[in-house]
């Protein structure tokens with residue numbers, strides 16, 4: 001199905017309603033509505049510069065939408081006080097493109113940081129939890145290494161362990177496999193599926209890696225940089241095979257006749 005729809009069900013964990021995102025007068029996306037189902041992997045797709053990262057930023061509390069709502073478990077996120085938003089943020093784990101580890105801290109210290117900032121757990125408990133989180137991503141051996149001493153794929157996994165430090169039920173990934181070789185990238189896909197299937201996490205992912213999205217994503221939205229709207233909804237595989245919008249099908253099949261997605265100027 002490729003028409004924008006937004007029917008909330010009991011399964012809905014995040015409901016985005018008529019969202020308009022802008023930087024000053026510049027509209028990035030408008031009237032965007034979609035639901036993210038609990039325990040699913042939801043892909044934000046579209047050409048370069050269409051506003052995928054901007055949408056993610058608004059969902060994790062870094063950019064206030066111009067208009068519209070983001071409901072998290074039915075609670076209107078941006079209508080809450082800053083204090084309440086901070087509480088809700090504890091449900092979120094975020095993995096940015098770079099992994100974004102502090103270079104002056106060991107891997108273990110990086111993962112411990114959110115626990116030290118937001119909990120009263122004693123150091124030995126933190127250490128044990130850090131070992132557990134690193135164990136989940138197969139990185140327990142790297143606990144005392146510095147980010148500069150490990151590979152890009154390992155940094156991503158360490159970033160993932162840190163994103164999970166506070167046991168979030170919602171994970172946001174911005175280009176998690178950027179810069180990884182195909183094998184490491186496939187391992188990361190397996191890890192993301194394990195988070196969904198083993199821990200029941202709900203995952204919102206921005207990625208250009210279509211092959212990865214075909215493998216892992218259950219649902220998604222396709223943002224268009226020209227009309228500044230969401231022009232299709234559905235699982236990436238479905239959009240690839242049967243979207244009724246030729247440009248979407250072409251993009252998802254990476255057909256070369258499609259003019260390359262352009263960055264919006266300004």
Ligand SMILES: Nc1ncnc2c1ncn2[C@@H]1O[C@H](COP(=O)(O)OP(=O)(O)OP(=O)(O)O)[C@@H](O)[C@H]1O
Pocket residue numbers: 023028046047048049050051052053054055263264265266
């Ligand atoms: N802080 C900002 N101020 C003004 N414009 C911005 C800002 N951040 C992003 N933009 C613009 O918003 C638009 C959407 O950018 P965004 O990074 O969200 O796109 P994207 O779909 O994630 O792109 P890509 O796939 O290339 O990463 C672009 O035109 C970008 O130039």
